[in-house]
Amino acid sequence: MNFDTLALNSGYxxxxxxxxxxAAPLYQTTAYDxxxxxxxxxxxxxxxxxxxxxxxxxxxxxxxxxxIATLENGAAAVSTASGQAALFFAVANLAGAxxxxxxxxxxxxxxxxxxxxxxxxxxxxARVFDSDSAEELxxxxxxxxxxxxxxxxxxPQIAVPNLPKIVEVANKHGVVTIADNTVATPxxxxxxxxxxxxxxxxxxxxxxxxGVSIGGLVVAGKKLNEKLVKNERYARFSTPDESYHGLVYxxxxxxxxxxxxxxxxxxxxxxxxxxxxxNAWQLLLGLExxxxxxxxxxxxxxxxxxxxxxxxxxxxxNYPGLKSSPVYEFVASKFAxxxxxxxxxxxxxxxxxxxxxxxxxxxxxxxxxxxxAKSIITHPATTxxxxxxxxxxxxxxxxxxxxxxxxxxxxxxxxxxxxxxxxEKA
Numbered sequence: 001m002n003f004d005t006l007a008l009n010s011g012y013x014x015x016x017x018x019x020x021x022x023a024a025p026l027y028q029t030t031a032y033d034x035x036x037x038x039x040x041x042x043x044x045x046x047x048x049x050x051x052x053x054x055x056x057x058x059x060x061x062x063x064x065x066x067x068i069a070t071l072e073n074g075a076a077a078v079s080t081a082s083g084q085a086a087l088f089f090a091v092a093n094l095a096g097a098x099x100x101x102x103x104x105x106x107x108x109x110x111x112x113x114x115x116x117x118x119x120x121x122x123x124x125x126a127r128v129f130d131s132d133s134a135e136e137l138x139x140x141x142x143x144x145x146x147x148x149x150x151x152x153x154x155x156p157q158i159a160v161p162n163l164p165k166i167v168e169v170a171n172k173h174g175v176v177t178i179a180d181n182t183v184a185t186p187x188x189x190x191x192x193x194x195x196x197x198x199x200x201x202x203x204x205x206x207x208x209x210x211g212v213s214i215g216g217l218v219v220a221g222k223k224l225n226e227k228l229v230k231n232e233r234y235a236r237f238s239t240p241d242e243s244y245h246g247l248v249y250x251x252x253x254x255x256x257x258x259x260x261x262x263x264x265x266x267x268x269x270x271x272x273x274x275x276x277x278x279n280a281w282q283l284l285l286g287l288e289x290x291x292x293x294x295x296x297x298x299x300x301x302x303x304x305x306x307x308x309x310x311x312x313x314x315x316x317x318n319y320p321g322l323k324s325s326p327v328y329e330f331v332a333s334k335f336a337x338x339x340x341x342x343x344x345x346x347x348x349x350x351x352x353x354x355x356x357x358x359x360x361x362x363x364x365x366x367x368x369x370x371x372x373a374k375s376i377i378t379h380p381a382t383t384x385x386x387x388x389x390x391x392x393x394x395x396x397x398x399x400x401x402x403x404x405x406x407x408x409x410x411x412x413x414x415x416x417x418x419x420x421x422x423x424e425k426a
Contacts, residue, residue, distance in 0.1 A: 003071065003186070003187055003291045003336070004291040004292065006067075006070055006071055007067070007071060007187075007287055007288050007289070007290055007291055008288050010066065010067050010070040010071070011024070011063045011064065011065075011066040011067030011070065011284065011287075012024040012063040012066075012067070012284075023285070024060065024063045024281065024284050024285075025059070025060070026060055026277060026278060026281040027054075027058055027059045027060045027277055028277045028278060029054060029058070029277070030053070030054050031053050031054070032050075032051040032052065032053070045245075046244075046247070046265075054274065054277060055268060055269065055272055055274050056264060056265065056268060056269060056274075057264070058277050058280070060277045060280045060281050060284065061079050061274075061275060061277070061280050063280075063284055064077075064079055064217075064275075064280045064281075064283055064284045064287070065077040065078060065079055065217070067284060067287050068186075068201070068207075068217050068219055068287065069219055071186040071187075071287065071290075072181070072186045072190055072191075072192055072199050072219045073186075073190055073192050073193055073222075074192050074199065074219040074220055074221055074222065075220050075221060075222045075224065075225070075257040075260075076219075076220055076256075076257035076259075076260045076261075077217055077218060077219040077220070077260060078217070078218050078260040078263050078264050078268070079203075079215060079216065079217055079274070079275040079280060080215070080216035080217070080218065080268070080273055080274065080275060081214070081215065081216065081273040081274055081275055081276075082202065082204065082214050082215065082216045082273070083180075083182060083200070083201060083202020083203065083204060083205075083214075083215075083216040084110060084111075084114060084202075084216070085216050085273040086200040086201065086202070086216030086217055086218045087111060087114060087115075087149075087178075087180070087200055087216075088114065088119075088273075089218060089263050089267050089268070089271075089273070090147075090149075090178050090198055090200050090218050090263075091115070091119070091124070091146075091147055091149065091178070092122075092267060093259060093262055093263050093266075093267060094146040094147050094176055094234060095124050095146035095147060096122075096123070096124070096236075097122060097123030097124065098123055098144060099123075099124055099125070099144045099145070099146045100124065100125040100126070100127055100142070100144050100145050100146070101115065101124065101125075101126055101127070101145070101146055101147040101148070101149055102126075102127050102128075102129050102137060102140050102141070102145060102147070102148045102149070102175075103115050103116070103126045103127065103128050103129070103149050103150075104128070104129065104131035104149065104150035104151060104154070104161060105128050105129065105130050105131060105396050106131055106132070106150075106151065106154035106157045106159045106161075106396055106397060107149075107150070107151050107154060107155070107180070107396075108151070108154075108155045108180075108384065109380070109384045109385035109386075109387060110384070111149075111151075111180070112385075112392075112396070113387055115149070116128070127140045127145075131150045131154075131159070131161035131162065131166070132159060132161065132162060133162055133165075134161065134162040134165040134166050134169070135165075137165065137166060137169050138169045138172075138173075141169065141173050141175060143233075145173070145175055145233075146175070146176065146233060146234070147175065147176050147177070147178050148166055148169070148170050148175055148176075148177045148178070149177075149178045149179075149180070150166065150177075150178075150179060150180070151179070151180040151181075151182070151183065152179050152180065152181050152183065152184045152189055152191055153183035153184045153189075153320070153340070153341055153343065154183075155182070155183055155343060155370065155384075155404075156318075156343070156345045156378070156380045156384070156385075156398065156402065156404035157318055157345065157396065157397045157398070158183075158318040158319055158320060158340075158343055158344055158345055159318070159327070159397070160320055160327040160330055160331065163191075163194055163195070163196075164195075167194070167195035167196065170197075171195070174227065174231050174233055175233065176197045176198060176224070176227060176228075176234075177195075177196045177197045177198065178196075178197070178198045178199075178200060179191040179196045179198070179199050179200070180199075180200050180201070180202075181199045181200070181201060182200075182201050182202045182205050182206070182371075183205070183206070183341050183343050183370070183371075184335065184341055185201075185206045185207065185290060185294055185341070186199075186290075187290050187291040187294040187295075187336065188294055188298070188335045188336045188337075188339055188340070188341060189334060189335050189336070192219070192221040192222070194334070196221065197220070197221045197223075197224050197227060198218065198219065198220055198221065198224065198259065199218070199219040199221075200216065200217065200218050200219075201216060201217040201219075202215075202216060203215040203216055203217050203283045203286075204216075204369070204371070205369070205370050205371030206290065206293070206294065206297070206341075206342075206370075206371035207283055207286050207287055207290060207371075208282065208283055208286045208371065209286045209289065209290070209293055209371065209372070209373060210286070210372060210373050211367075211369055211371070211372040211373075211374075212282060213278075213279035213282040213283055213286075214279065215275045215279050215280065215283050216275075218260060218263060219260075220257045220259040220260050224257065224259050225253040225257065225258055225259075228249075228250070228253075228258060228259065229250045229253050229258075230250070236249075236262075237249045237250050237258055237262065238250040241262075241266065243266065243270075244265065244266070249261060249262055293373075293409065294339065294341065294342075295337070295339060296409050297341060297342030297371075297407055297408070297409065298321065298337075298339035298340055298341055298342060299339070299412070300342065300407045300408070300409070300410070300412040300415065301319065301321065301340070301341065301342045301343070301344050301405075301407040302319070302321045302322070302339075302340070303412040303413075303416065304344065304405065304407055304412060304415055304416060304419065305317050305319035305321060305322050305344050305346075306322065307416045307419070307420070308344075308346045308419065309322060309324065311420070311423055313348060313349070313353070313423050313424075313426055314346050314347070314348060314423070315346075315347040315348060315349065315401065316346065316347045317344065317345075317346045317347075318344060318345045318346065319340060319344040319345075320335075320340040321338070321339065321340035342370075342371070342406055342407040342408070343370055343404070343405070343406055343407070344404075344405050344407065345380075345402055345403060345404045345405065346402075346403055346405070347399055347401045347402050347403070348401045348403065348423075348426055349401055349426075350400065350401050351379075351381070351382075351400035351401060353401060353426040354379050354400070354401050354402070354403050354426075355379070356422070356425055356426045357377075357403055357419075357422045357423060357425075357426045358377055358378075358379055358403070360421065360422035360425050360426070361377055361418050361419065361421075361422045362418050362421075363375060363410060363414060363415060363418040364376060364377035364405070364415075364418065364419075365377070366378065368383055368384055369406070370404075370406035371406060372406065372408060373408050373409045374408045374409075374410070375405065375406065375407055375408035375410060375415055376405070376406040376408070377403065377404070377405055377406075378403070378404045378405075378406075379402070379403060379404075380398050380402055380404050381393055381398055381399070381400050381402060384404075385398055
């Protein structure tokens with residue numbers, strides 16, 4: 001079945017609901033009545049599957065997780081409180097003190113801060129590599145490398161990584177790859193179908209679609225169990241977990257996706273950064289229209305990018321849907337319909353020129369988010385990436401004149417007119 005059919009019909013079946021409710025029900029509950037002590041004991045011991053507590057499972061979570069796993073063509077998924085939590089859990093599930101991960105130089109500022117600063121306090125080193133070429137990637141791998149993390153469409157550079165090279169190096173050394181697919185979404189690109197092991201999402205963005213709920217998702221690939229079992233890099237999956245009566249996750253690989261299972265019954269159990277049932281319900285509804293919205297976001301963004309590319313006050317435009325982009329051919333061949341999502345960035349002469357553009361637009365909203373139905377404009381150097389030093393900003397391709405746009409669902413002609421008027425005053 002195609003994407004839109006699966007988006008509407010996977011994850012929840014009205015025919016199996018007691019009342020036949022067409023919309024997936026919202027289970028706004030903390031806990032569940034086991035009915036008997038035997039059932040309670042069996043569920044806690046994992047001898048019987050079923051709801052225990054909404055820090056671990058909830059039927060609304062399960063519908064959302066099942067749907068995103070289907071749409072990404074993955075084995076299983078787990079939901080989290082935010083995209084940042086999804087990134088943290090995906091890495092913490094693999095790495096510990098003394099380990100390292102390889103991090104793309106072109107990622108969201110919060111992602112860079114999480115892994116180059118905060119995770120350093122946990123003893124996990126982040127080694128930054130140039131994801132455009134990935135030429136030096138293999139030289140950074142050692143016995144303690146636990147993950148290679150990158151974005152399929154980076155925020156805000158809108159760069160596309162050298163995915164074939166990254167996957168080749170990772171598989172050669174048995175290292176797990178983690179792709180943040182927030183900007184592309186599975187409506188446009190499926191990393192798992194292209195050799196990636198794990199996908200993460202900030203569901204607060206395009207999956208939500210209206211900027212009303214924060215949430216994160218982690219999706220494991222169908223071949224990830226094979227990579228983890230008996231792999232010396234990931235001994236924690238093949239040795240007893242003393243926090244769960246000596247459970248060995250590898251022993252369950254025939255029946256479960258052990259990557260998401262360990263996040264759920266280990267990390268979520270202990271750290272508790274779980275999604276709320278209401279947010280899960282809203283995100284579940286957002287997924288139903290994701291395919292239609294991504295087409296409109298992408299088509300609008302291409303029209304805006306073409307306008308900006310021809311404008312005399314614009315120094316450069318970053319958008320993979322432009323024929324002038326160095327990654328245009330990859331996107332045209334690998335992304336659904338050759339569409340490149342709704343995020344783009346452009347550079348003007350100076351920080352002052354960027355300030356004037358942001359303050360002059362009428363339809364765009366100055367907001368620290370992306371993926372809304374309404375169009376958004378941001379100055380990354382002073383907002384989303386302001387915590388980076390001048391050298392770090394330069395290294396990841398963010399100048400003081402860079403402006404990021406999240407193109408919404410308005411008329412493209414109106415958005416072009418609004419930007420044109422603002423640029424005249426820049």
